[in-house]
Amino acid sequence: MAFKTLSSDSQSIEALIKGFANRSENKSFLISNVTENFLAIRPSGNPITAEDLVGMYNNADLVVEVSELVKIHRLEANADWGFAAFTLKEQFSYKGENNNDLSSYSMIFQKRDGAWKISWMQRSSGTTDLSTWN
Numbered sequence: 607m608a609f610k611t612l613s614s615d616s617q618s619i620e621a622l623i624k625g626f627a628n629r630s631e632n633k634s635f636l637i638s639n640v641t642e643n644f645l646a647i648r649p650s651g652n653p654i655t656a657e658d659l660v661g662m663y664n665n666a667d668l669v670v671e672v673s674e675l676v677k678i679h680r681l682e683a684n685a686d687w688g689f690a691a692f693t694l695k696e697q698f699s700y701k702g703e704n705n706n707d708l709s710s711y712s713m714i715f716q717k718r719d720g721a722w723k724i725s726w727m728q729r730s731s732g733t734t735d736l737s738t739w740n
Contacts, residue, residue, distance in 0.1 A: 615683040618722045619690060619715050626713075626724070627675040627694055633663040641716055641725040649731030672697035676708065679739045688715035688722065693734050710734045 625635045636644075636656040645653040654662070662668065676693040683689075689712070696707045714726040 613683065615688065615717075615722065616681055619681060619683055619688045620678065622715065622722060622724055623678060623681075623690055623692055623713070624675055627673055627692075629663055629670055629673040633670075634660050636660055636724070639724055641718060641723045644723075644725055644727075646727040646729065649729055667701045668698060669700075670696075670698045677736070677739070679710075683715070686717040688717075689713070690715070693736065693739075707732065708734045708736070 622639055625632065625639065628635070637660055640656045644656045646656070646659055647653055663670070672695055674695050676695050678690060678692040681688070681690045681692075691710065691712045693708060693710050696705070696709055698705050709732070710730040712728050713724055715722050716725045717723075
């Protein structure tokens with residue numbers, strides 16, 4: 607069996623995805639790992655900045671129990687741009703209402719001064735059918 611070796615750029619992007627996925631341990635990860643014009647598009651369709659998203663993660667009404675990477679479906683990188691699509695398992699409660707999501711994300715990355723940063727993110731809602739990624 608042959609294993610695909612990821613380029614150092616792809617490895618750096620994968621590390622960003624894994625760092626973001628670990629929100630139960632590091633709620634402020636985005637602050638130092640996004641571009642100055644980063645936006646995230648929520649399932650409602652409304653954009654949010656990294657600072658506001660981290661504020662939401664730190665809200666006492668939001669209790670993150672599980673946030674873990676299930677699978678990276680696609681990851682591409684060139685000299686200064688990258689793209690990834692991946693699925694996270696997210697279990698959390700907001701104001702006492704439990705959520706158990708298998709959400710798909712897409713992210714766009716830019717290399718800035720030699721370091722990869724997240725410049726754009728979009729999250730799906732609900733439960734992803736993982737078989738549709740095959």
